[in-house]
Amino acid sequence: MSPLHLNKQTSSKNPSNLPHVVILGGGFAGLAAGKALAKYPVKITLVDKENHHLFQPLLYQVATAGLSAADIAQPLRHIFSGQSNLTTLMDEVVDFDLDASKVHLRSQSLSYDYMVVALGVTTGYFGNQQWARFAPGLKTLDEATELRRRVLSAFERAELANDPDEAALWLTFVVVGGGPTGVELAGAIAELAQHVMAKDFRHIDSTKAEVHLIEASPRLLNNFPEGQSSYAHKRLTKMGVKVHLGEPVTSVSAEGVTLSQSTISSGTILWAAGVEANSVANKLGQVPRDRAGRLEVNPDLVLPNSENVFIAGDLAKMSDLKGKQVPCLAPAATQMGRHAAKQIARDLAGRPLQPFIYFDKGNMATIGRSSAVANYRKISINGYFAWVAWLGVHLVFLMGMRNRISVFLNWVWSYLAWRQGARIITKKLPGRSDG
Numbered sequence: 271m272s273p274l275h276l277n278k279q280t281s282s283k284n285p286s287n288l289p290h291v292v293i294l295g296g297g298f299a300g301l302a303a304g305k306a307l308a309k310y311p312v313k314i315t316l317v318d319k320e321n322h323h324l325f326q327p328l329l330y331q332v333a334t335a336g337l338s339a340a341d342i343a344q345p346l347r348h349i350f351s352g353q354s355n356l357t358t359l360m361d362e363v364v365d366f367d368l369d370a371s372k373v374h375l376r377s378q379s380l381s382y383d384y385m386v387v388a389l390g391v392t393t394g395y396f397g398n399q400q401w402a403r404f405a406p407g408l409k410t411l412d413e414a415t416e417l418r419r420r421v422l423s424a425f426e427r428a429e430l431a432n433d434p435d436e437a438a439l440w441l442t443f444v445v446v447g448g449g450p451t452g453v454e455l456a457g458a459i460a461e462l463a464q465h466v467m468a469k470d471f472r473h474i475d476s477t478k479a480e481v482h483l484i485e486a487s488p489r490l491l492n493n494f495p496e497g498q499s500s501y502a503h504k505r506l507t508k509m510g511v512k513v514h515l516g517e518p519v520t521s522v523s524a525e526g527v528t529l530s531q532s533t534i535s536s537g538t539i540l541w542a543a544g545v546e547a548n549s550v551a552n553k554l555g556q557v558p559r560d561r562a563g564r565l566e567v568n569p570d571l572v573l574p575n576s577e578n579v580f581i582a583g584d585l586a587k588m589s590d591l592k593g594k595q596v597p598c599l600a601p602a603a604t605q606m607g608r609h610a611a612k613q614i615a616r617d618l619a620g621r622p623l624q625p626f627i628y629f630d631k632g633n634m635a636t637i638g639r640s641s642a643v644a645n646y647r648k649i650s651i652n653g654y655f656a657w658v659a660w661l662g663v664h665l666v667f668l669m670g671m672r673n674r675i676s677v678f679l680n681w682v683w684s685y686l687a688w689r690q691g692a693r694i695i696t697k698k699l700p701g702r703s704d705g
């Protein structure tokens with residue numbers, strides 16, 4: 271490992287002489303990096319195109335009207351208001367000049383001594399970007415509110431339809447992708463239709479709504495033990511979800527989806543199937559990447575063609591020293607962000623960089639009310655206790671006390687009353703041509 275280039279003659283009395291650390295992205299990795307550098311004599315600039323940190327694990331509840339957008343996001347300025355060595359910029363990264371140690375934002379360019387790139391991933395359509403219009407993904411608050419608009423509007427469209435076939439089309443929901451997000455979305459839409467909407471419409475019977483969950487591989491929840499995949503499958507089937515396994519989607523249109531062996535007509539298609547690296551990361555030069563474009567980084571998280579650029583979070587593709595593939599999960603992103611920060615501190619102290627070791631905190635997915643799967647090392651639990659654990663973990667890791675209280679009260683209310691508090695449509699009803 272070659273030492274990073276830096277004049278370490280810095281003075282904490284004169285902030286302008288302090289090493290400048292630029293952190294790109296205020297997600298789990300960027301946030302952890304910023305916080306871990308709080309006590310070091312560095313000047314930090316954290317850049318994000320949004321003004322908030324988003325708790326993505328609860329996005330599906332915004333998409334299915336269980337929570338409001340503000341419940342799962344927290345302004346970055348507020349999070350760092352007490353950290354005097356960090357400045358937040360709401361701006362978009364557009365390009366890099368690694369040779370000059372510069373990053374170009376939409377409004378200005380920043381020079382850095384160290385840079386942590388934690389820009390995450392976006393929804394991937396396996397080369398079929400034209401499907402995005404008909405089947406939006408779920409990565410941002412905008413996307414979650416768009417999904418909510420489509421799901422709630424579908425019930426309204428069905429209520430307005432004079433033709434029963436048209437009503438049936440609007441009451442058919444397709445979720446593509448049988449990972450945790452797809453399972454969570456399918457379960458939540460089934461519950462919405464069966465229980466929450468059931469009493470509120472006069473013409474349609476929302477309990478007749480069909481929810482299809484499509485997965486190309488032979489089982490749901492591929493990253494979980496097989497027993498938990500079949501548990502999730504059975505639970506969803508009991509909730510009325512039609513699960514299609516081993517059937518890749520071959521086309522998506524305003525009319526519905528075509529699978530390898532069948533076609534499903536649907537007015538609402540939600541995409542939870544793939545990820546691809548943030549496109550701006552293509553501008554980081556000739557670096558090995560996986561098929562999704564994620565950057566294969568050195569064991570210490572340094573970008574291969576640089577000495578002072580760290581990649582952290584979902585954007586980094588790596589196996590740790592023990593050969594363990596680091597997954598695209600919030601705890602992994604947090605650990606990487608923290609590790610990158612520690613390496614910067616080590617380098618400033620003239621110490622060699624250390625490899626990243628991932629500490630596996632397990633995996634969880636909720637299926638519906640009182641039902642989830644959770645595993646930690648060799649321990650797997652399914653059902654009610656997994657669900658309670660899921661609720662607890664998500665409350666604890668959600669950012670901000672106000673949000674925790676609001677989410678907790680919402681959950682209690684929904685549980686007791688079978689009501690969803692965020693059933694508001696704020697934009698016009700989409701027509702078929704809107705996707």
Ligand SMILES: Cc1cc2nc3c(=O)[nH]c(=O)nc-3n(C[C@H](O)[C@H](O)[C@H](O)COP(=O)(O)OP(=O)(O)OC[C@H]3O[C@@H](n4cnc5c(N)ncnc54)[C@H](O)[C@@H]3O)c2cc1C
Pocket residue numbers: 294295296297298299300317318319320322323324325326327328329330361362363364388389390391408409450451548550582583584585598599600601603634
């Ligand atoms: C729907 C969903 C459910 C999930 N559920 C779970 C779960 O239950 N448990 C779990 O552990 N993990 C879950 N994850 C995964 C987890 O959220 C990610 O692993 C984690 O968010 C990755 O953190 P990150 O910091 O790498 O990226 P992100 O959190 O995605 O942050 C990237 C940041 O970069 C910013 N950004 C992007 N492009 C630019 C640009 N050009 N300029 C400036 N800023 C930019 C974005 O606004 C964002 O704030 C889920 C993810 C999703 C989408």
